[in-house]
Amino acid sequence: xxxxxxxxxxxxxxxxxxxxxxxxxxxxxxxxxxxxxxxxxxxxxxxxxxxxxxxxxxxxxxxxxxxxxxxxxxxxxxxxxxxxxxxxxxxxxxxxxxxxxxxxxxxxxxxxxxxxxxxxxxxxxxxxxxxxxxxxxxxxxxxxxxxxxxxxxxxxxxxxxxxxxxxxxxxxxxxxxxxxxxxxxxxxxxxxxxxxxxxxxxxxxxxxxxxxxxxxxxxxxxxxxxxxxxxxxxxxxxxxxxxxxxxxxxxxxxxxxxxxxxxxxxxxxxxxxxxxxxxxxxxxxxxxxxxxxxxxxxxxxxxxxxxxxxxxxxxxxxxxxxxxxxxxxxxxxxxxxxxxxxxxxxxxxxxxxxxxxxxxxxxxxxx
Amino acid sequence: xxxxxxxxxxxxxxxxxxxxxxxxxxxxxxxxxxxxxxxxxxxxxxxxxxxxxxxxxxxxxxxxxxxxxxxxxxxxxxxxxxxxxxxxxxxxxxxxxxxxxxxxxxxxxxxxxxxxxxxxxxxxxxxxxxxxxxxxxxxxxxxxxxxxxxxxxxxxxxxxxxxxxxxxxxxxxxxxxxxxxxxxxxxxxxxxxxxxxxxxxxxxxxxxxxxxxxxxxxxxxxxxxxxxxxxxxxxxxxxxxxxxxxxxxxxxxxxxxxxxxxxxxxxxxxxxxxxxxxxxxxxxxxxxxxxxxxxxxxxxxxxxxxxxxxxxxxxxxxxxxxxxxxxxxxxxxxxxxxxxxxxxxxxxxxxxxxxxxxxxxxxxxxx
Numbered sequence: 001x002x003x004x005x006x007x008x009x010x011x012x013x014x015x016x017x018x019x020x021x022x023x024x025x026x027x028x029x030x031x032x033x034x035x036x037x038x039x040x041x042x043x044x045x046x047x048x049x050x051x052x053x054x055x056x057x058x059x060x061x062x063x064x065x066x067x068x069x070x071x072x073x074x075x076x077x078x079x080x081x082x083x084x085x086x087x088x089x090x091x092x093x094x095x096x097x098x099x100x101x102x103x104x105x106x107x108x109x110x111x112x113x114x115x116x117x118x119x120x121x122x123x124x125x126x127x128x129x130x131x132x133x134x135x136x137x138x139x140x141x142x143x144x145x146x147x148x149x150x151x152x153x154x155x156x157x158x159x160x161x162x163x164x165x166x167x168x169x170x171x172x173x174x175x176x177x178x179x180x181x182x183x184x185x186x187x188x189x190x191x192x193x194x195x196x197x198x199x200x201x202x203x204x205x206x207x208x209x210x211x212x213x214x215x216x217x218x219x220x221x222x223x224x225x226x227x228x229x230x231x232x233x234x235x236x237x238x239x240x241x242x243x244x245x246x247x248x249x250x251x252x253x254x255x256x257x258x259x260x261x262x263x264x265x266x267x268x269x270x271x272x273x274x275x276x277x278x279x280x281x282x283x284x285x286x287x288x289x290x291x292x293x294x295x296x297x298x299x300x301x302x303x304x305x306x307x308x309x310x311x312x313x314x315x316x317x318x319x320x321x322x323x324x325x326x327x328x329x330x331x332x333x334x335x336x337x338x339x340x341x342x343x344x345x346x347x348x349x350x351x352x353x354x355x356x357x358x359x360x361x362x363x364x365x366x367x
Numbered sequence: 368x369x370x371x372x373x374x375x376x377x378x379x380x381x382x383x384x385x386x387x388x389x390x391x392x393x394x395x396x397x398x399x400x401x402x403x404x405x406x407x408x409x410x411x412x413x414x415x416x417x418x419x420x421x422x423x424x425x426x427x428x429x430x431x432x433x434x435x436x437x438x439x440x441x442x443x444x445x446x447x448x449x450x451x452x453x454x455x456x457x458x459x460x461x462x463x464x465x466x467x468x469x470x471x472x473x474x475x476x477x478x479x480x481x482x483x484x485x486x487x488x489x490x491x492x493x494x495x496x497x498x499x500x501x502x503x504x505x506x507x508x509x510x511x512x513x514x515x516x517x518x519x520x521x522x523x524x525x526x527x528x529x530x531x532x533x534x535x536x537x538x539x540x541x542x543x544x545x546x547x548x549x550x551x552x553x554x555x556x557x558x559x560x561x562x563x564x565x566x567x568x569x570x571x572x573x574x575x576x577x578x579x580x581x582x583x584x585x586x587x588x589x590x591x592x593x594x595x596x597x598x599x600x601x602x603x604x605x606x607x608x609x610x611x612x613x614x615x616x617x618x619x620x621x622x623x624x625x626x627x628x629x630x631x632x633x634x635x636x637x638x639x640x641x642x643x644x645x646x647x648x649x650x651x652x653x654x655x656x657x658x659x660x661x662x663x664x665x666x667x668x669x670x671x672x673x674x675x676x677x678x679x680x681x682x683x684x685x686x687x688x689x690x691x692x693x694x695x696x697x698x699x700x701x702x703x704x705x706x707x708x709x710x711x712x713x714x715x716x717x718x719x720x721x722x723x724x725x726x727x728x729x730x731x732x733x734x
Contacts, residue, residue: 022390023389023390023391024390024391024392024393024395024396025391026391026475027633027634027635028391028396029391029395029396029399029475029485029487030487030635031633031635032396032399032400033399033403033404033485033486033487033489034403034404034406034489035403036400036401036402036403036422037400037401039401039424039427039428039562041427041428041430042428042561044430049560049561049562050417050418050560051417051418051419051420051422051560051562051563052418052560052561052562053418055403055418057406058632059629059630059632060406060408060626060629060630061406061408061409063408063411108393108396115633116633118396118400119400120396120397120400122400122401157629158629158630158631158632159629159630159631159632159638160631160632160633164629164638193416193417193418193419194409194416194419195406195416195418195419196418259427262426262427262524262525262526262531263426263427263525263526264525264526264527265425265426265525265526265527266394266398266482266483266527267394268394268397268398271526271531
């Protein structure tokens, strides 16, 4: 791994990481145009079609030559492994639907607004991922007894918070040994697209997306905690600039609905015809099963019908018939998971704008 | 086609269509998150991978049941046609690389800034499109001698400029008879993804993307000019709010480069190592062949090497070695096409923010 390097000379109109009450910045617009969300009408699909799944790419999509690419599994292990993609594909394969969400989903709705990727609500998607479980590979390599973490490093590099590093994240040995943690090479039955980590990425089901390192090139067992920027600085629940705060791990419970009716192009405000309207959406959590979804119509909460879950780590479909009467209305939805966590109706603020699972709010005009 | 319907009651923090010197609005952020651009590092690919091609969806992605979907070709024709997707696939098939670009690409860089989809620079992409030429179908239907235009209507509907309409655009009979105009059902060898017009879209090579109507359901020959919002109001070169102005048609000459080096996550500013750097990019035009690309280094323009064009309607690759010396530099690129059109160095403003092909500007720090 290259040594962290502090850069000079970047002119910054806005200071990333400092929350603001000010208007949207050009930097946020650039990020919004690169890192797209899932249009909420795609919530109607069990599996998000290719190209509609949300994307967060911290730096650039790296160009990887499959002939030269190898995954190394080294550091504090008994036997260092070096694997080609064919080696990995020759191992036991598992296909599983998994919902991934960006930890910053909902950040742009917070006031004050942390300056980073300005997600509104669509930083989510569910894919059928195919790969091989990580645990047997770790057993083959023989992780040393004094190893405390595994560091997963991608082929993408850049500067964040003044530090130059490749994108890298760690998991404790126990977290990495969970049977659902996989090295995946296919998405919805096709090779990983370049933007989702070709040829191989880590997949940590139930966790926010930052854990599922894309363009994976090395796994290193280390004997002290990894202190890279993406692990020790970014992705923490904080109330102010001073750390350390709590590290971000599993996905907080959330539900979203397909906005009903038709939109206005510019405002995205919805117009709905009066009469029975089927409201539909999805709910998910990394902390347990979805046990209840409620729809709020002008402040009155009613239970929605729940379909069976698509898998242990995938979203659950819900629906409710609403008899729409002419006038302006506010629709909301909120879910509760088996840990007892319920989405809040008002914002619960934090300094990096992480895990904002405040209940969605959709304004509609019924005619 | 449903009757235009003026809606009431939409609260609008910003007035779409009115240029502003003010900050970015929440409405623009919502659009930027839905309608993604192509990350500029994808310019290194001859064909843009699925999911990286730019997308502009005016309303919602419609859900289409292929069993019920039919294309009708009617209006002022001798023989009305109704075709299933299998009928269309049974016809002569052509596969062709075509570069599509949104007419609003570069809009967010204009000052004052027209309020609409706030594209920075990446609203472009090149796909291998497969479909059947339109002209033989029109000959089969027998367009009436008094028909002046063909109206192409999609399955997507919404409100724009206060008017409710399905998305629809027209071409003159002569424009529609061009041999390269196609009905396409595949993109890069796979069925059209939902967001690119499944199951069928029009493709008008050389024109800005608004002409290539997605989710096509009907083609209607009409005996007077079509006056729908997307044809008669949107997509015009104007200097103020009063029309009619010139309708937007073919793509203006443009070149873009892959930003060299590595980015800062938030500002996207580039850091480059000193020494020889291969600058690469693409250039395209709907008005003729690309004849020249020049790279500007701190204001001094030098010719780039051009590869052969990929096709009559696809971008052309260019490259130039730059010997980067430590310090801050401004890189630009500009192309000239066989019509003699050259990209301007400064903005050429218009009221809707259309066709802003001002030469790209990339600031880099060389270390």
